[in-house]
Amino acid sequence: MTTLPTSTDRKLGLVIDLDTCVGCHACVISCKGWNTENYGAPLADTDAYGSDPSGTFLNRVHSYEVQPEQGEAQLIHFPKSCLHCEDAPCVTVCPTGASYKRVEDGIVLVNESDCIGCGLCAWACPYGAREMDAVEKVMKKCTLCVDRIYNENLPEEDREPACVRTCPAGARHFGDFADPDSNVSKLTAERGGMDLMPEQGTKPVNKYLPPRPKDTLSEGAGDIDILAPYLEPVAQEASGFLGWLDKTLEKF
Amino acid sequence: MHPAPSVIFFTVFSGIGFGLLTFLGLGYPAVTGWTAFAFFVIAYLCAVGGLISSTFHLGHPERAMKAFTQWRSSWLSREGVCAVIALIVMALYGAGLVFFGQRWGLLGLIGAIFSLLTVFTTSMIYTQLKTIPRWNSPLTPVMFLSYSLAGGALLAGQVKWAMALIAISGVIQVVLWMQGDGALKSSGTTLATATSLGNRGSVRAFEPPHTGTNYLLREFAFVVGRKHSMKLRIISFVLMVVLPVLLLAAAPFSHGLALLAVISHVAGALASRWLFFAEAEHVVGLYYGKR
Numbered sequence: 001m002t003t004l005p006t007s008t009d010r011k012l013g014l015v016i017d018l019d020t021c022v023g024c025h026a027c028v029i030s031c032k033g034w035n036t037e038n039y040g041a042p043l044a045d046t047d048a049y050g051s052d053p054s055g056t057f058l059n060r061v062h063s064y065e066v067q068p069e070q071g072e073a074q075l076i077h078f079p080k081s082c083l084h085c086e087d088a089p090c091v092t093v094c095p096t097g098a099s100y101k102r103v104e105d106g107i108v109l110v111n112e113s114d115c116i117g118c119g120l121c122a123w124a125c126p127y128g129a130r131e132m133d134a135v136e137k138v139m140k141k142c143t144l145c146v147d148r149i150y151n152e153n154l155p156e157e158d159r160e161p162a163c164v165r166t167c168p169a170g171a172r173h174f175g176d177f178a179d180p181d182s183n184v185s186k187l188t189a190e191r192g193g194m195d196l197m198p199e200q201g202t203k204p205v206n207k208y209l210p211p212r213p214k215d216t217l218s219e220g221a222g223d224i225d226i227l228a229p230y231l232e233p234v235a236q237e238a239s240g241f242l243g244w245l246d247k248t249l250e251k252f
Numbered sequence: 253m254h255p256a257p258s259v260i261f262f263t264v265f266s267g268i269g270f271g272l273l274t275f276l277g278l279g280y281p282a283v284t285g286w287t288a289f290a291f292f293v294i295a296y297l298c299a300v301g302g303l304i305s306s307t308f309h310l311g312h313p314e315r316a317m318k319a320f321t322q323w324r325s326s327w328l329s330r331e332g333v334c335a336v337i338a339l340i341v342m343a344l345y346g347a348g349l350v351f352f353g354q355r356w357g358l359l360g361l362i363g364a365i366f367s368l369l370t371v372f373t374t375s376m377i378y379t380q381l382k383t384i385p386r387w388n389s390p391l392t393p394v395m396f397l398s399y400s401l402a403g404g405a406l407l408a409g410q411v412k413w414a415m416a417l418i419a420i421s422g423v424i425q426v427v428l429w430m431q432g433d434g435a436l437k438s439s440g441t442t443l444a445t446a447t448s449l450g451n452r453g454s455v456r457a458f459e460p461p462h463t464g465t466n467y468l469l470r471e472f473a474f475v476v477g478r479k480h481s482m483k484l485r486i487i488s489f490v491l492m493v494v495l496p497v498l499l500l501a502a503a504p505f506s507h508g509l510a511l512l513a514v515i516s517h518v519a520g521a522l523a524s525r526w527l528f529f530a531e532a533e534h535v536v537g538l539y540y541g542k543r
Contacts, residue, residue: 003324003325018449025461028461052464052465053464054464054465054466054467055466056467057461057462057466060461060462060466061461062457062459062460062461062539062540063458063459064443064447064449064455064456064457064458065455065456065458066449066452066453066454066455066456067453067454067456068452068453069453073453074452074453075458076447076449078447080539089381089382089383091325092325092326093325093326093327093328093377093380093381094322094325094326094328095318095319095320095321095322095326095328095329095332096315096318096319096321096322096329097318097321097322098318114315114318115311115312115315116310116311116312116313116315116316116318116319117310117311117312118309118310118311118319118328119309119311119471120328120377122467122468122471123253123381123383123384123471123472123534124380124381124383125383125536126382126383126441126446126535126536127536127539128468128472128536128539131466131467131468132311132467132471134467136311137311137312138311138312194448195448196445196446196447196448197441197445197446197535198445198448199439199440199441199445200382200383200441200535201382208448210448210449210452211449211452213452
């Protein structure tokens, strides 16, 4: 059914820490690897070694520059995948019932054998979380590694999404947002977890933690370390040829 | 949005086809026998031809029957259901006119209502998308319905209705163009809200996730025709509205001029529908610093 459940027993999702993400794209690669080798149609690459390579990815890492009114610009790496929205517009538009949101854990999935590949769910998603596979012609999306998190054939520490398991910086966290004492609920509460495009009314489950302000290059340079004054450059003026050039040009 | 030719042909021709079926269902023109047969063949060629062409953009058209199941929530599914009901009811009504010389008025009225509902459900597929602010407007269904009725009146040979409806659809189209130009801005969705980083400073897309292109950029960030959009709007408006109205107004009325009016109107409608897709900005483009 492509009507949304009024509520779900659990709300599984991710917390992505923009303060910690180093932009290494390891989550992108582990996601592509796991989801090509396991559940569902593989994630195709077309013209992989040619002049116009393109491929299906369920997770992509953007990088944004944020320039505050005062202070230094900050570079923020921004992983983006399905947010498993509570009010998922991609589900209700599906004409065949292939798209659905699970009542037991809130994961948004596609039943690939029912998908006619019309693409309307990708149109309805504001986040670009759904991609039509160029070879299989069905809609692909993040499954929250539904074939890992409940998989008793895997060691317990591997029963989390591949992107979370692989993140070397610990920037991704997986858990149940319906439980106020879960790791993800606490992180969201303490660090001020944010929704993407709240005005679209999708009520995303995944939350993003804001980056902490970092650069203070232009102020308080002396406070870095008590030894810092000893590291000040001794000769401040240019010498030699550049010194001569500097003096000569000053005359004009 | 990528302007897929199959969807452009589908929306224009099925719109005109169902518009003609609406007029036939209401008894304009009041025809029976072979004349009625000719009108119904044209209407079904447009409506069914459009529906078939819409399946060309499906990845798995062999599963299309499943699309009738989700009418409770999906406008696309409702469109399929309405189209099938309209086509079956109008086939029975048409059989009465063609073979028995009888006009079953109630059946025609039901067929006309479902024909218009089909066009309305088509328009709602686009209107419902908050992700595409240009389409997310109450005027979008009005535009689709006015196009359908104008084209229908033209093919039904209802000259006065056609002139009025073509003029009305032209006005609605111009208003929708003007309103649409500011739609993304007034939707409030920006790169700042998309990244939720807007309260920290001005956000700029620094590096995309991949050096190459991808499905999202091909499908949603289509920018090829936008620089010509003003010229195309004028061409479309002249072909769709100005020429047909002048040709119809030219006395005395002749079938040759009417045919020219139809060709001109359809060409203009196709150009306008191409713009409908090509000019539509999907908010996902913001993540890539595009629109």
